[in-house]
Amino acid sequence: MDFELPEEHRMLKELVRRFVQDELIPLEAGVLEREAKGQGLGIGPAEVARIDKISKELGLWGLDAPTDIGGSDLPALAMIGVNEELGKTVTPYTLPPDSPNLRMLMATVNERQREAYLAPYVRGETVSAIGISEPGAGADPAGMITRAERDGDDWVLNGRKIWISRADHADFTIVMAVTNKEKRARGGISAFLVDKGTKGFNVLRRIPMIGGAATYEIALEDCRVEGWKLLGKEGNGFGPMQLRLGTRRLEMAAWSIGMAQRALDMICAFAPTRVTFGQPLSDRQAIQWWVA
Template sequence: MFEIGEEHQMLRELVKKFVRNELMPLEKNVLDRFASGQPAALSDEENDKLFKQCKELGLWALDVPEEVGGANLPAVALVGVNEELGYTCVPFTFPPDSPNLHMLLATANPEQRKKYLEPYAAGLTSSAIAISEPGAGGDPAGMKTKAVKDGSDWVINGRKIWISRIAKADFTIAMAVTDP
């Protein structure tokens, strides 16, 4: 039988309290927005307050490597975190946005890590990601946007749609084909 360690169980209990005390009281706001035809989302003010609380409680950068300021928690610890988040309809994940962060971890060179990854992991910037394309949707295998090296620069040619959080992003991660 598999057992969760005491430290990870304590984290889960902290997340449980956070969900009950901070997220569940926002459910009415989210559902009212949705019922009136708006996105079922948190307002900027609600997100800002929650992000501040996450930093204060140590619920920031849970799966981020330690070398860029994160807790580097294993996936097994994050299962309990995500199970607790599932008890509310409030669309919230602990910051920063993990897929975008892991994309940067996998692809950024040292200069990009300093300029984009480190401030992003610390919560000083926000990101968008451009994956979806007409005819391909969100399937990277169907992507047609190309990036071609031109000296020390990259020239990107293609179209993107449905770019998440673009209006508020400090930078955008654009996916493109470099070797078809």
């Protein structure tokens, strides 16, 4: 079996490698300094805008989005190489748009939602979040209790979501809710597009995380959503949600490989230069075992 990437995928991977080396790694010192001071693990809006501009000029936006709305329609194999390279820096930057949410939107949007949500998202004009986990339902999303009930042509959502990345500034959030409590994961969970500023959608608190990042808890209190913002069909939210989670897991696995490779490269570069008791670390068998 041939495990080599196709030539075009290798070229893309090399392009992302240079982008990480030239634009992201130089920012690491500042990122780590802010983390040490408890100021969060991140880069400022001006830097994000600058890097966004560069990544867009390089053709690195919407890599796995459909070509008819500005993407490159790349397969998962190509995206593994991209994410492996992005994992080689602690500078927290993801090429727009967020791939897992993109995959879920691509699988479910109708034409109206495609123009209103998906197309601007691919162009990098909007930021998304997704609300799945709840205080009492994390690893078991089928146990969620946030509910959505019909009220005329609208839906009214009530419940809480937790561990939500970007909830404080996302332009829209994909909210998972129970629409049929008897069916639940077998046709009773639906997805809704909730815009920033929607009445009844409230960010309750910021939850600090290891590494200086943060997630959020949100409350839905009689949050009214127009009927056309039901994502996909009623009761058909669980499958696309699992597709989204699968994409994220694949992405994070690739990031972890990149992170491990960067750490190994740093060890191999450092060990010959560090001399203890008259001998470089690279000559010590215990260190060689670690590297091997």
